[in-house]
Amino acid sequence: MALPRYAYLGPAGTFTEAALRQVVSPDDAVYLPQTDVTSAIAAVRAGDADFAVVAIESTAEGGVTATLDSLASGEPLVLLREVLVPVQFTLAAAPGRTLADVRRISAHPHAWVQCRRWIAEHLPDAVHVPATSNTAPAALIASGGSGELPFDAALVPPPAVETYGLTTLAEHVADTASAVTRFVVVGHPGDVPPPTGADKTTLVVHLPDNEAGALLAMLEQFAVRGVNLSRIESRPIGDSLGRYSFSIDAEGHIRDERVGEAIMGLHRRCPFVRFLGSYPRADAVEPTVHVGTADADFVEARSWLREVRGGTAT
Numbered sequence: 001m002a003l004p005r006y007a008y009l010g011p012a013g014t015f016t017e018a019a020l021r022q023v024v025s026p027d028d029a030v031y032l033p034q035t036d037v038t039s040a041i042a043a044v045r046a047g048d049a050d051f052a053v054v055a056i057e058s059t060a061e062g063g064v065t066a067t068l069d070s071l072a073s074g075e076p077l078v079l080l081r082e083v084l085v086p087v088q089f090t091l092a093a094a095p096g097r098t099l100a101d102v103r104r105i106s107a108h109p110h111a112w113v114q115c116r117r118w119i120a121e122h123l124p125d126a127v128h129v130p131a132t133s134n135t136a137p138a139a140l141i142a143s144g145g146s147g148e149l150p151f152d153a154a155l156v157p158p159p160a161v162e163t164y165g166l167t168t169l170a171e172h173v174a175d176t177a178s179a180v181t182r183f184v185v186v187g188h189p190g191d192v193p194p195p196t197g198a199d200k201t202t203l204v205v206h207l208p209d210n211e212a213g214a215l216l217a218m219l220e221q222f223a224v225r226g227v228n229l230s231r232i233e234s235r236p237i238g239d240s241l242g243r244y245s246f247s248i249d250a251e252g253h254i255r256d257e258r259v260g261e262a263i264m265g266l267h268r269r270c271p272f273v274r275f276l277g278s279y280p281r282a283d284a285v286e287p288t289v290h291v292g293t294a295d296a297d298f299v300e301a302r303s304w305l306r307e308v309r310g311g312t313a314t
């Protein structure tokens with residue numbers, strides 16, 4: 001049988017690849033490195049890959065906008081699983097370089113944000129040379145082209161030093177020791193992974209135009225059913241100023257009564273709701289269930305209403 005094909009941000013050794021390895025071993029899948037997350041997602045839509053693994057959120061920057069925007073419109077795709085990867089960097093360079101040589105640092109924009117304070121403290125004169133991924137500059141150094149490189153050193157995932165034969169200039173480069181990036185497996189809609197009791201549901205919601213309190217009304221759909229949100233971000237819809245799309249992670253599974261009821265409420269009140277999947281939480285933390293919002297409470301309330309309507313309630 002053909003192996004499943006996974007598109008991800010390459011080249012080899014990125015944090016995205018570390019996330020992909022948590023999902024499936026390279027022996028059991030075809031790894032398809034891409035130059036950006038939009039291309040990884042597009043490869044699934046085009047049928048060139050079965051799944052994509054992409055960063056969706058980081059402790060430093062919140063949502064990864066390229067991922068959120070690619071998923072918010074276009075042919076519907078869903079999130080099937082999430083994976084957390086702790087993130088810290090090594091400042092590395094071609095053999096022979098020293099820290100004193102470093103002025104231009106190549107780094108993925110998200111990496112640069114996560115190391116800004118460290119750089120300001122240790123290399124205050126350094127300038128950022130944007131890279132397409134955390135290992136793209138390492139691959140450039142390793143390819144040893146004849147031309148002069150446009151950077152002196154790069155922020156790379158620690159294992160990339162060995163993979164690409166680099167020299168370490170500084171280790172444990174990070175502004176926060178607990179920095180984590182969250183990755184998701186993206187695939188075509190189909191069977192939703194079954195509830196585990198510790199799940200997350202991702203949604204895209206548009207609000208009615210020019211309606212006072214529309215945002216509050218949207219949030220109330222979750223609040224009154226005891227559904228906690230773990231992420232909410234607004235992104236421009238892109239057609240005119242003032243029109244925003246909300247990207248939301250809610251605790252729970254679409255098969256949980258309180259989550260299902262909240263999504264029905266959104267469907268009634270909002271012009272556009274896209275279900276982006278229910279999948280197990282990587283940290284396996286179960287939601288706090290408030291009084292009256294357990295599955296059994298919704299089922300009981302529905303049967304009570306049936307009895308009231310039928311005149312048989314006691």
Ligand SMILES: O=C(O)C(=O)Cc1ccccc1
Pocket residue numbers: 009013014015016017055058087108110111132133134135157181
């Ligand atoms: O996957 C990678 O290594 C990337 O280049 C993207 C990235 C950037 C910063 C933190 C985590 C992932």
